[in-house]
Amino acid sequence: MGDEEEGRRGPKGASPGTRLERRRETSKAYELSRKKRGTIRVQSEVFERWSELRLRGGLTNDQFLSNLLDMSEEKEGTLTDSEQSVVTGANLSTKTVQTSTPGKDGTEVQVLLNSSSDDSSMPSPLHSKHSSDDLSMPSSLHSKQPVSGAPSSPPQQEELDIDNADVHDISVSFAEVGDFIYPHEEEDIVDECGDSDFAAEVLLQRRPEDIAFLRRIGEDEEVLGEQNELESSLQTTRSGLHVKVSPEEASDLGFVLISKNRLKQLAKEAYPTCAVCGAETIATVHDANGSAGHVNWVCPKEHERKFCSQEVIGRSHVGDVRLGSAILLSGNNFQKIKLLSQFSKLNFMSQRTFHAIQTQYAIPAVEACWKGIQDTTINKHKATPVVVCGDARNDSPGHCAQYCTYTFMEHETNDVLHVGFVDKREVGMKSNVMEAKAFKEGLSIMEERGLKVKEVVTDAHPSIAKYMRESKPEVKHSWDVWHGAKNLAKKLAKASSKASRRSLLYWVKHIIRHFWYCSKTCRGNLVDFKAKWHGLTHHVTNQHSWVAGFGGAAECAHGDLEEREEWLERGGDPHRALVQVCYDKRFLTNLGHYVNYRHTSMLESLHNHILMYASKRFSFRYPGYRARNLLAVIDFMSHKDRPYQTNEDGTPKKVAVWSKHAGDYVAVRVKVPKTYDYIEPLMKDIFVRKATDEGPMFRRATIRPDDPRLIRPRLAPFPAPPIEEILARRRGRNEVEESEVD
Structure with missing residues (x-):
């Protein structure tokens, strides 16, 4: 997912903080080898004239500056004496560089540029190939290869008076994959011309001897592109297609449903003409690899503008990360939501993307959230002895369960103290042994964490009763009434x-x-x-x-x-x-x-609530099953102390509910609605994990030390044979040959 192109996937780019740290580290090495060199600057009138020529020739800032660098490289050492203007002394403000840029009609128009030296304490927005000590800097540079789409023809000289004009730096705001990161600090950049199109972001350096130590931009990293005037405050990707947001911004974003036709109509009204040449544009809407949509504007001269309907965080669309996380946090099933989107003709993520988001970010966030709640709860009950209720819940009906969830709850406050999980692979594939194992492990963990257990309440499980009678005689063992x-x-x-x-x-x-x-x-x-x-x-x-x-x-x-x-x-x-x-x-x-009148009704209610997140009619892998059970516990802990609703006169509000046990309607009190206050912090944590993740999203997940897959990767005792072998030894009645009947 994210902005990978042509199905390419890889590790995400470094964060802005990481890049800034890298620039600081390489700047020290750069200053040691750096020499004073000239900076290409243009006079104010020349700058205004160049802007006019840029629009006439259908050129972008990036194209012009890239062409300028190419011309400088090609002309080095090949110019005649008549083409050079040599300046003596330390005054470099009168040195001029003449370059040509193709016009709209195919002609090349000469533009005089002035070159002055840069100070060693301030990095140049665009460096020439000559140092300030080299007085053979060319006075005119003629392009032999015009920008694509513009035919070459004899140049027409246009000279401008630049003696008394102000000086402006020409900086470049683009970097392609394979270029080098030039070390500089953002606060050192001075935008003298005040034009956002020329605000330096990533600077180019092409002298081999000066860039050998610089880090090359890899294919897996984001590179910044030109910023629109209306979007100058937004951080975009290299192509300008995606807008990057922080985890805080991502967690606050809202989404609406819009049809492709309405999105296309909006695109036509937003940019009816090309910003470069003024020609009419054609807007098209494309499906992204997920829930987002991409809009492209193309003019007859192939000037292209791109737009994505969603922001990105960590090379993934924010909507995909939020939607994939919400499926887990709400206890829904991916296959059902996938069918819902298919029937509604909604763009939707793939199952592989969902499992990657769930495994890498959502499940760790749920585990961290539960750990914080559990630590707080245990510290709350450390001071006094506690009465704990324990009960088990299997993941499927009958005696063929794969997972067993054992929960310990404080009897008076109904605070959940521990949730343990046991897989049948841990007990020799015997499901009826899982409950006793989970009970012993849970009780031991609570005691190790400093809880003083004076009484344990369980059901009448024979193995647990024997364990408490022989190993824990000092602890009162009560049974659920x-x-x-x-x-x-x-x-x-x-x-x-x-x-x-x-x-x-x-x-x-x-x-x-x-x-x-x-x-x-x-x-x-x-x-x-x-x-x-x-x-x-x-x-x-x-x-x-x-x-x-x-x-x-x-x-x-x-x-x-x-x-x-x-x-x-x-x-x-x-x-x-x-x-x-x-x-x-x-x-x-x-x-x-x-005799102590103990019951586990709230614990039974919690286990019934787990069905909302982990139904017994669906099978889950261990990490997903564990996370869904913990989500049910987090939900229970967040809402167990809700007050009851009251009528206008202050009396308790009750509703009629049919009771199968009583065979009649019964009056039940109603609590105030749930608020789910824990969801937004959880979602924000997921976005933070996504933004700070240094590895690729589609990577092998880290397995917990207690994961039963470490014991055996599958429930079956051996891998499945080839399907042909299975079909060969299993034939139906109609496939029996006549010779076999005898």
Whole structure:
């Protein structure tokens, strides 16, 4: 992408700061070998006359000055005595140089130029080939090769009075690939004529002995071209096609949708005639390699003007960098956005460009953003012991997951403390082992970073429970009440599936509520929890006091109840099934994990939010999957503390939402809309990374030390064989030969 021509790609050009530093370094070496030499200057009247001749001859400033250098090189040592004007003494202000430039009608018009010496402390805008000590400087230089497009004919002499005229430097504002960078400081350039067309930017130096040490401009670097009067403050590329912007400017740019016909009409109205010869121009609109469009104006004399609909940063269109980054930051899928642009007939970047922008700039920016948030969060909770909730999320449904995301969240503030990732290649291709590995690594990292973990809340994972029981006995291990209630509901639903136990179905939701009640009101006392849970089997039979077998209270805490038909018969089949579930030995043993009333509902909400960025219906490579999960966490952290909306009278605003679990509409409070304040800083960081990147965009990405591709480049145990071999050993039923049927 960017302004590479004819499909050429390579490393981007150096930044202005880098170029300035290079000029400073080479200027020291240059001053040691530099000699005083003449500077080509023109008198004011000659300058005005030359400007008129330039327009008449259809020449640009670059063409004239380039032709001037060529003439000086060709005429060196070949001039006669009558063509030379020798000046004695130190006064070089009367030395004249006569050159010719082709006119519009093909004739060459002589223009007298005055040459004066430059001071060693001020670099010359354009150096001649003779030093001030050499008094054989030619007085007239005749061009043998006019500029392309202008035929050669005998010159016509036009002499101008230059005795009392002011002196102006002729500087050059162009550089081609292969030229050398002349060392100079920008503050030393003096634009005496006050014309922006002659503001020196990159100066030419063509004496071999003086330029041997200078750095040559490579093909992969930007070179500046002439600046338009209306765009004198903008930094453009060599061709003038693209305008460069800083990362700050790029992040503030806005974009609109415009049709090619309207853009072409605008181009015709903007420049109907050629600025050089005044002829009528033809405007054409071309597609760029991405979302931008290029406009060309060409006159019959092939004077060309170019324009790009987007600015560039680091040799790439700003729109492409922003669009490619926005696809990732918004959690969208490239293929879907590509189809959207295809159906809308919008210019769009290639998949290769998108992956390069994502890999080189967007993903590192997301990683840096999360690291800053994580460091701040951990420092916030270092002072006091914390209760952390942990849960895993796989990248696909079922037991064939490739990636496992394990998240640790502080229970009270819902701050995310750690996000870990495990690939199945790290656990011997066994997906069911990933969660335990991710938990152990995450807990170890948090402790290494100075967090004092006093309690861990997880689901009832057997491997994690064993690890905490044997390796972390000093840390309280609680289980999520929501998961516990969910598992209990499954067992009760299974127990009531028989026809003889259908009466138990009515009590399932009441039993689940009682489980939550016991956990919430026991205040960490296991005896109290068991006593309240023991009363459940008596309550369902309309018996509200009993003999205390587990200690604690021996009666229900509710008041009088109305008679109902749903009471279970004591000792009946539904009641015995309920007792079997409630007094299961393993279930009673694990009740101690629920006494602190811990739940991971916010963590479950976060994992559900990850679906917005990394759907389980799409597969991602490890860097992309990791970045999308981190983006979901950044989004969650930025908006978790939003206040709720209120009505005009100050009451909470609620909306009706259908609940599949309840089978009815429920009232839900509404929070204020999201602001996504973190997006602009993220986008600015991406542009900064793009502008300061010294390497080519299309290069091999740096692999993280924890990337599973270092273990094995693919999930398959061996590379794919040739497709012919696969087809040869897999034949359909219709391809079986008759001889094989026997």
